[in-house]
Amino acid sequence: MxxxxxxxxxxxxxxxxxxxHLQPFREALEATLDTGPDFPYEPAYHRMRYYSDFLSVEAGGTPTHGQVLESMRTERFVRSLGEFGLTLSPEEAASVQAAYLDRQFDxxxxxxxxxxxxxxxxxxxxxxxxxxxxxxxxxxxxxxxxxxxxxxxxxxxxxxxxxxxxxxxxxxxxxxxxxxxxxxxxxxxxxxxxxxxxxxxxxxxxxxxxxxxxxxxxxxxxxxxxxxxxxxxxxxxxxxxxx
Known part of the structure; x- marks a missing residue:
């Protein structure tokens, strides 16, 4: 080719x-959840991406604004991090999401x-x-x-x-x-x-x-x-x- x-x-x-894309994910978890160097960031990142895609399909395509978008963004962290022993409240997931967004432009x-x-x-x-x-x-x-x-x-x-x-x-x-x-x-x-x-x-x-x-x-x-x-x-x- x-x-x-x-x-x-x-x-x-x-x-x-x-x-x-793993960089802002890792930095957000470290800053908000104090996950430390031994947390399995890459496998957790893959699951976050999986749920991001899965929830997007459920919503009929990637939402662009409003409550549907915000819910999808926080729910993907609740589901993915839950698989790695981190049980997040919706408020905690929203904090992770906010930190993740902040770091996506650096x-x-x-x-x-x-x-x-x-x-x-x-x-x-x-x-x-x-x-x-x-x-x-x-x-x-x-x-x-x-x-x-x-x-x-x-x-x-x-x-x-x-x-x-x-x-x-x-x-x-x-x-x-x-x-x-x-x-x-x-x-x-x-x-x-x-x-x-x-x-x-x-x-x-x-x-x-x-x-x-x-x-x-x-x-x-x-x-x-x-x-x-x-x-x-x-x-x-x-x-x-x-x-």
Missing amino acids: KLINVNHAVFFDVDDTLYD IRPFTGAFELIGKLQELGAIVGVITNGPPEHQWRKIRALGVDRLIPAELVFISGAVGFTKPDTRLFKLIEGKLGKSAEQCCYLGDSWRNDVVGAVGAGWRAVWFNHRGVRPETDPHLLHTPVSSYAELARLLLGESL
Whole structure:
């Protein structure tokens, strides 16, 4: 899958794909619950992401505002941390959520992410972002990372603004139509099996699973996709060269 011409479009997820999403999660737990260095942060993070996706599906797509959004955000902490011996009241979960949000804008891109975006653009590929979430919240992350200085706003697709939530294939098809591209000309990179791999494969896109945490597929592992664990590996896959 070497992208070397103007016919290709490559889209990136944001959370835990362009930056380390575990960082604000860990810092929020340490600050509010005094969890200490031995707490299993990564497994707990995976369960939080699982419940975030699960509750989003129950709500009919990622909520963008109001009580439904707030309830989903706190409930995911109640359920996920409960599996690791932390029983939270709704008020405690809200405190964790507030601390988590505060830390989501003090973030840095993964090593090699921006270099890869630049190389793809130099080769003539269209490069954009597809992410789930409320528009204002996701835009704050995009600006905090500096992604807005690399990728134009018209190539940033946020579920809360578009009206479709990954893994809904209509989101991917809408983007195809806007770009005038076929599914075979489009590639999507993301960390979430459920949202990114299943969604992209369902739309007929090339799916690259950024499985840098070494987790197992949640559903059929035989879905046509390519796994990578680092940006160096991804650059070799997409460019045929190292950064």
